[in-house]
Amino acid sequence: MSAAYHAFRQHGDHISKFYITTPIYYVNSVPHIGTAYTTIMSDILARWHRLAGDDVFFLTGTDEHGEKVAKAASANGESPKEFTDRISVKFIDVWKKLNISYDRFIRTTEAEHTKTVDRFVQLLSDSGDIYKGEYAGWYCVPDETFLTELQLVNGRCPECGREVKWVKEEAYFFRLSKYKDRLLEYYKSHKDFLSPEFRSKEISNRVEGGLKDLDITRISVDWAIGFQPDPKHYIYVWIDALTNYLTGIDWPDGEKFKEFWPADVHVVGKEINWFHSVIWPAMLMSAKIELPRKVFAHGWLTVAGEKMGKSKGNAIDPVQLADKYSADALRYFCAREISFGRDGDFSEAKLVERINNELVADLGNFLNRVVTMAEKFDGKIEGEPELEGKLDLDGIRKSMDELDTLSALDTIWKFLGELNKYVNDKAVWKLEGKELSNALYNLLEGARIISILISPFMPDTAARMSEQIGVKLGTLKDCKFGEFNGKVSKKGFLFKKVDTKA
Ligand code: ME8
Secondary structure (H helix, E strand, C coil): CCHHHHHHHHCCCCCCEEEEEEEEEECCCCCCHHHHHHHHHHHHHHHHHHHCCCEEEEEEEEECCCHHHHHHHHHCCCCHHHHHHHHHHHHHHHHHHCCCCCCEEEECCCHHHHHHHHHHHHHHHHCCCEEEEEEEEEEECCCCEEECHHHCECCECCCCCCECEEEEEEEEEECHHHHHHHHHHHHHHCCCCEECHHHHHHHHHHHHCCCCCEECEECCCCCCCECCCCCCCEECCHHHHHCHHHHCCCCCCCHHHHHHCCCCEEEEEHHHHHHHHHHHHHHHHHHCCCCCCCEEEECCEEECCEECCCCCCCCCCHHHHHHHHCHHHHHHHHHHHCCECECEECCHHHHHHHHHHHHHHHHHHHHHHHHHHHHHCCCCCCCCCCCHHHCCHHHHHHHHHCCCHHHHHHHHHHHHHHHHHHHHHCCHHHCCHHHHHHHHHHHHHHHHHHHHHHCCCCHHHHHHHHHHHCCCCCCHHHCCCCCCCCCCCCCCCCCCCCCCCC
16 A cells, blocks of 8 residues: 555545455365465455445455366266355355455356456457467366466376377467556556565566467367357456456446445465466456556465465365364464465464464453453542553554554554553552552553454454453544443453363
8 A cells, every 4th residue: 555545544534445355266176274364364454444444345256167167066976056056155154154254255157247257358359459369288188177388297287197188279369468568567657566565576577578468268168158259269267267356346337346446455375466467457458447456466375385275185174273273363373473475384383372372371361360350340440541652553554554464463462562561560460449440441441452453353352352341342543542431341261272282
């Protein structure tokens, strides 16, 4: 987000809109911790913007066409429709479990989406950017999969290890090459577009090296949207997938499109950055549609250094983790353990360490101590704000505007550290009367503010915290010391310590 935007938001009550998207996930795999990671991080950003008073639209969904899906369906003895209906529900169920607050779940098999693709292709064609040519490439016959040279493993299919065949097929192409200069120009004049910054060079260098036109149809893949200008062809993968971001907000005439486009950020994994940072903007230029403000490519979650994914057989089930440790603990871990943008290793041991040290010891024990003392206190809790200066709210806002959840949480935890220190320095448990009232006032106001600040990360914990403090969970506007008028009631620990010796 630009500095000007940040400054504007700090002054006054101006309401901004914020449109955020995740990739739409292939239904040939059920949700795992990798897809959960992107979705959790996007949810945290969406919730943060709602907390700041922005009008938010958060889109996620499933990518349901293509040869792999058709094959997975038939391997299960199901039609593609039955299969995609079933798997998309699994995504919806997992996102519910993880408390994902999306505004729309899009499926590319929706009738609305076919209309978007038809219209979009027509616009590219009107710009003279679609032509008929010949696709040539590797093809795995038993897997019915097209492969690039780079995907081959020792010259064979990476999935089944069998021999691949060189095939040629009539196909339609998009004139990607035409957009090289305009893209480079755009990157130069929109410094926030390619992000994080360290990835932007990688993309612009590759574009500078030249762009090849992109094949956008196939004859042999028919679990796909038809290519209207030539009915024996079907749309091949990426136009279908990328245009979901338009269908999701009812392009071209819907109210949502008018309010929310351009997207403020497309959050994606680094392996699909090229499609979002190069192909998508070029197609939007061709269709004469405004470009998104930012593409943010995050890194990979690895397990013991290897990319986690279904095909690797090292997929971790987020539902199992949420059942064992709570969705909030998992969400917190994603935002605090890995610098958003970089790769990060997932391990249950590290998750447990963070739960025990940060969620149980720093946060849970703090709340428990304060609420215990406040419940015993007989009298009105009031005092002078002494800890306000310890809260760096602008710093937290700035970190979140930069999508830096790790720094934001660090700053929130610094404030929590100050609250814990205050309890010990003042030996609050020994105080009485006015002094005790003043200390409790400061601690409860601090706890109330913490509950607001952690709510995008841990919505359930924030709700339970504010319930114990006896206040309604507020928004960012309420993150300042005021009068305390809660009715404290202790309701047990926020988190349970995980026994690491068992
Ligand atoms: O690529 N670490 O879908 P997909 C971090 N349908 N993120 C991971 C991850 C990991 N180990 N594994 C998966 C597709 N992801 C297309 C997208 S968008 C118009 C079309 C996340 O099911 C990450 O966000 O293969 C990655 O980009 C996405 O899942 C890929 O999901």
